Amino acid sequence: MYIKIKLLILLFFISTFAFSQQKWNLEQCVQYAMDHNISIKQSDIQARLAGITYQQSKLSKIPTANFSNSEAYRFGKSQNPSTGILENQNYFTVGLNLQSSVEIFNWFSKKNTVLANEWSVQAANAATDKLKDDIGLAVANSYLQVLLADEQRNIADVQVKQSIAQLEIVKKQVAAGALPELNQVELESQLANDSANLITATGNVTQAKYVLKSNMNLDAATPFEIEQPPVDNIPVEAIGDLQPEDIYALALANMPQQKMNDFKLNSAQKNALAAKAALYPSISAFGSLSTNYGYFRTPTYQQIFTGYGPSGLVVDNGSGYVDVQKPLYTNGGKNGYITSNGLGTQFSNNFGQSVGISISVPIFNGWQSKANLQRAKLNIQSLEYQKDLDNQTLKQDIYQAYNLAVVAREKFTSSLQAVESAQKSYDFSTKRYNVGMLSTLEQITNQNNLFKAKLQYVLNHFDYVFKMKVLEYYKGQGIKLMP
Numbered sequence: 001m002y003i004k005i006k007l008l009i010l011l012f013f014i015s016t017f018a019f020s021q022q023k024w025n026l027e028q029c030v031q032y033a034m035d036h037n038i039s040i041k042q043s044d045i046q047a048r049l050a051g052i053t054y055q056q057s058k059l060s061k062i063p064t065a066n067f068s069n070s071e072a073y074r075f076g077k078s079q080n081p082s083t084g085i086l087e088n089q090n091y092f093t094v095g096l097n098l099q100s101s102v103e104i105f106n107w108f109s110k111k112n113t114v115l116a117n118e119w120s121v122q123a124a125n126a127a128t129d130k131l132k133d134d135i136g137l138a139v140a141n142s143y144l145q146v147l148l149a150d151e152q153r154n155i156a157d158v159q160v161k162q163s164i165a166q167l168e169i170v171k172k173q174v175a176a177g178a179l180p181e182l183n184q185v186e187l188e189s190q191l192a193n194d195s196a197n198l199i200t201a202t203g204n205v206t207q208a209k210y211v212l213k214s215n216m217n218l219d220a221a222t223p224f225e226i227e228q229p230p231v232d233n234i235p236v237e238a239i240g241d242l243q244p245e246d247i248y249a250l251a252l253a254n255m256p257q258q259k260m261n262d263f264k265l266n267s268a269q270k271n272a273l274a275a276k277a278a279l280y281p282s283i284s285a286f287g288s289l290s291t292n293y294g295y296f297r298t299p300t301y302q303q304i305f306t307g308y309g310p311s312g313l314v315v316d317n318g319s320g321y322v323d324v325q326k327p328l329y330t331n332g333g334k335n336g337y338i339t340s341n342g343l344g345t346q347f348s349n350n351f352g353q354s355v356g357i358s359i360s361v362p363i364f365n366g367w368q369s370k371a372n373l374q375r376a377k378l379n380i381q382s383l384e385y386q387k388d389l390d391n392q393t394l395k396q397d398i399y400q401a402y403n404l405a406v407v408a409r410e411k412f413t414s415s416l417q418a419v420e421s422a423q424k425s426y427d428f429s430t431k432r433y434n435v436g437m438l439s440t441l442e443q444i445t446n447q448n449n450l451f452k453a454k455l456q457y458v459l460n461h462f463d464y465v466f467k468m469k470v471l472e473y474y475k476g477q478g479i480k481l482m483p
Contacts, residue, residue: 025227026143026479029216030136036217043131047124054117061110063102070095094293096347101286104357109277116270123263130256133473135215140479141466142212146226148462149208153201155454160198162447163191170440183440190444194451231461235480239409242471244402248395254476255394261387268383272376278369279362287355293346297339302332398474405467412464415457422446422453 024032034040075090103110167187173179213220252258311326340346362369429446432438469479 023225023227026140029143029212029226030139030479032218033135033139033216034132037131037135038217040128040131040135043124043128047121047128050117050121050124054114054121057110057114057117061103061114063100065098065100068095068097068099089296089298092295095290096292097288097290099286099288101284104283104285106282107277107280109274109282112270112274112277116267116274119263119267119270123260123267126256126260126263130260133256136479137470137473138215139212140469142208142215143226144462144466144469146205146208146212147228147231148458149201149205150228151231151458151462152455153198153205155451155458156194156198156201159447159451160191160194163187163194166443167191179440186440186444190447197451231458231465234465236465236468237472239405239468242402242405242468242475244395244399247402247471247475248398250476251394251398251474252391255474257390258387258394261383261390265380265383265387268376268380272373272380275369275373275376278372281359281361284358284360285356286358287353289351289353291347291351293343293350295340297337299337300335302335303329304332306330394474398471401467401470401474405464405471408460408464408467412457412460415453415460419450419453419457422450426450 070093072093073091074093077086077088078091079086167184170179170183170187174181174184209224209226210220212226213222213224218224306328308325309328311324313324314321315324341349426446426449429438429443433440433443473479
């Protein structure tokens with residue numbers, strides 16, 4: 001037993017270590033979010049409920065069949081189930097009944113209801129797809145934010161290493177008397193500032209990972225590392241291939257929100273037709289099979305004559321009215337029992353069938369059918385307005401995304417030039433600083449300018465990539481970080 005426990009503990013730590021060593025790419029992060037997001041699961045349940053409603057409406061077109069069985073013990077005066085005569089007798093009864101009905105014509109009410117429910121299923125699935133797209137976009141954005149934060153941390157780390165190397169050189173020069181002690185103090189201050197920037201950048205990486213985990217619905221305590229493709233290797237389409245009007249045309253046909261609006265509108269139109277059909281007569285056919293069985297057991301006795309007595313009747317014999325006498329008997333010994341017919345005989349004798357056609361004509365039902373039709377028509381108008389509103393919003397979002405992408409591209413190009421200029425300035429100042437022609441403070445200033453330029457370049461680069469990915473998303477290509 002002890003050995004088994006040790007093996008279980010070892011396997012647990014091996015699996016935990018393997019999980020912690022796994023590096024997640026964007027596709028894995030998005031898939032995990034799809035599989036574990038609670039909102040997506042709830043939306044999927046709604047889609048399945050819509051599917052059940054659709055399936056039920058399809059089966060409602062076939063005839064109904066219901067079987068019923070009743071068993072009872074009756075006493076006192078009641079109808080004999082075999083003869084139909086009222087008798088003061090105790091019975092044990094069994095009744096069987098099979099009924100069926102089917103609508104023959106109802107102005108296509110059920111057909112349109114089935115079609116409406118079918119469109120509702122597709123609308124529910126499109127709603128789930130939209131939620132998945134929204135989650136995927138959020139995960140992609142937070143994934144890029146982790147890459148950005150990590151890149152900024154790397155730049156801060158290089159800055160710290162450069163400051164440490166410069167400080168070591170200056171310390172030796174100060175010790176040798178070649179430079180004043182002020183130079184060393186200035187570099188120590190710069191190193192402290194760079195170290196603070198590195199600590200902040202490291203914290204930003206951790207915070208960005210927490211945001212990504214949250215979007216993935218991954219436990220915050222889970223060890224987590226992501227693949228870090230160089231931002232230069234992330235494929236980006238040419239801005240000329242992402243014109244807003246072309247993207248809008250593709251988005252109208254491919255975006256889940258637009259599909260969902262179309263499906264909902266189609267469903268509402270079919271529901272309106274079904275509501276209209278409720279204003280007209282409907283024809284149905286029905287039929288039933290029934291039988292019953294009653295059991296009783298009554299004892300019989302020998303009849304002993306005891307004389308005559310009044311019967312309660314009076315007749316006129318020509319000379320006057322006289323009472324009619326009736327013979328009187330009393331029960332003697334028991335002869336036996338009178339019982340009901342057998343089960344099979346009664347079921348056969350009492351077997352009944354019925355078929356018929358019924359016509360239902362709506363005359364007045366509290367304005368319910370008319371109100372349902374009016375509500376259905378208003379619902380169509382509401383969905384049409386919603387469709388137009390969502391299409392307008394989509395177009396505005398695409399044009400805004402395109403404008404943001406153009407601006408981000410210009411900022412990225414500008415920041416690249418700024419880095420090149422800052423790097424040249426820093427290289428020249430380093431040469432002058434090394435020969436004593438530049439003060440330490442001026443060198444630190446040039447170094448900080450280069451650091452800021454690199455940070456801004458990285459920020460603009462990732463911003464440009466994400467803005468372009470948003471345009472690709474509207475185009476229907478999804479979001480990919482690998483070729």
